[in-house]
Amino acid sequence: MPEVQVVERKLAAIFAADVVGYSHLIQLDELGTLRALRASRAIIDRLIAGYRGRIFTTAGDSVLADFASAVDAVECALAVQAAIAEENAQRPEGERLRFRIGVHLGDVIVEGDNLLGDGVNIAARLQTLAEPGGIYVSAAVRDQIGTKLPIAFIDRGGQRLKNMARPLRAFEIVGPGREALAGMIARASLSRRALFGTGAAILVLAVVVAASWWEWSGAPGMGPIASQQVGAPAIPAGSPADQVARSVQAPRQSLVVLPFTNLSNDPEQEYFADGITEDLTIDVSRIAGAVVIARNSAFAYKGQGVDPKKIGRELGVRYVLQGSVRRAGSQIRINAVLIDAETDTQIWAERFDRDIGDLFVVQNEITARIARALQSQLAIAESRRIVAHPDALDYILRGRAQLTKPISPENYNEAIGYFESALELDPQSAEAAAWLANLLAVRALDELTPFPNDDLHRARQLAAHALAAAPNNAMSHYARAQVLRAESRCAEAIPEYEAAIGLDRSRAPAFAHIGWCKFLTGSVDGVIPNFEQAIRLSPHEPGIAPWYGRLGVVHLLQSHLDDAIASLEKARSENARLPFVHAWLAAAYALKGDDNRAHAELAEAQQLNEAYSSVASVKKSNWFAKPEIRALA
16 A cells, blocks of 8 residues: 655744844845844744744744743744834934734644644735735734733734635734733743743843834824723833833824813813714824824823823823814814824914804814824824834825925925835835825826826836725825826725715815816716815815815806815915916906906916827816816817
């Protein structure tokens, strides 16, 4: 009989770690990167051994280890990310490494000291999904952890992984607060002192508590996080762990929405102020990369005097949003202030006055407006903190900050450069891909490049990648819609814009583009309200001039001459470099009988774009390529 070959198998928790952008770092500074890798590996190797794991494969910047317990593997991953974050704080900017980690529980093949098979491959693929400094686990690991650790999981749904036939359900780990982490690691350290020694156990405790997830918990799309775990031991003030913890920088775009103060004479209006706070917490948490303290932790400060520095230290956040609500008769006034908690300086403030109609409509509109403003303000504030050697998220924030400036080819090109740099460092970044796809599509659509077809082709690929990698990200759908609009597929773009709004109701540009797409497909129903909603949501939008301009065109083609002129003049005052605004304003003045102004505006249009040779030439523009538009005119 033929000899039966028995393959040795076992069930193991596989830990896979990899350095983000390693090849790029090697090119920048080979010796410095290798020195940093050796230091990081010393930390990782020690922690893996301390949590009863075994390294079975290393290749360059990657580490594969197996554990008998999924709990041990995840605890080790948490400790590794925190310890690496603290180590990075001591290194020069150019020598800081950030790791992604994936953990899977599955069947593996044993071949000597090595492990092979799907169980290993899945862990390695999972880590590619994680943000720099983040951890992803499979459903099998999530089920094993249950409530054994004071952590939370975000269900990222079925993920298509390289060379995997079927989607794998993946979960992103959200870390506990500082106090909960202290208790967890303290208990783990006590049980492992035989391996570490007392001094090493205390060091690990201090390092892990100090990092408190702040280097990696701000993954795009994350919701509000809790600041502490009930019943967890407090860190003694002045202890080594406390001193190290206070020296660790809070995460980028981290903030708390404090309970808004009810300044009305009627105490019954308290519910409205609380509702504004709760809605804002939810809306702001949808900002990509934002780390938002959970509602219950924020409401612990209700009715107390506000000391932003103290709150920032206690909650580990960079920014504090506070405000007030005053309701008198049919009027409501809301003040909102964004404060840098590290310097106790005000970086943004705005007042919102509204007539009260449907109270909940007003509440939704105001919270969406504030959230929209915060997207820009956080990007600007973070871009001012940029370090000498930025990572992918730094470049994304720089690009977003650049887009808060007035529309111009120069600003677009600079923003594109930032998003390109982000993708060089992190080719898997859905956020960078979506933003870059959006800009390339707009640049092609507005003819701001000599190679529009090349831009559009790349935008199409980037948008597809973003949507596949992050289907629940509003920016992914928005980028796809922008590409479709640039391809003159407006009817298909509208559902994608609507999907973006469904995920982020503060995405004002999507409302404006829906209005314009409706117009371009031959409809005027709802077009004007779409533009008005966009303007109402984001009255200080850098790209607001085209919204006013297109609103003016819609008014003009419906013979609303006064409204058309008012909208077009507003567009011109916002941005005088848009030739179509001057051209259509010339047409409006001509129809009004004001020939002098018509010729003056036409001259401005010609100076910016020679194609506008006469008022009649306006109707030869590509907007009138479709019979539906000609019919409207």
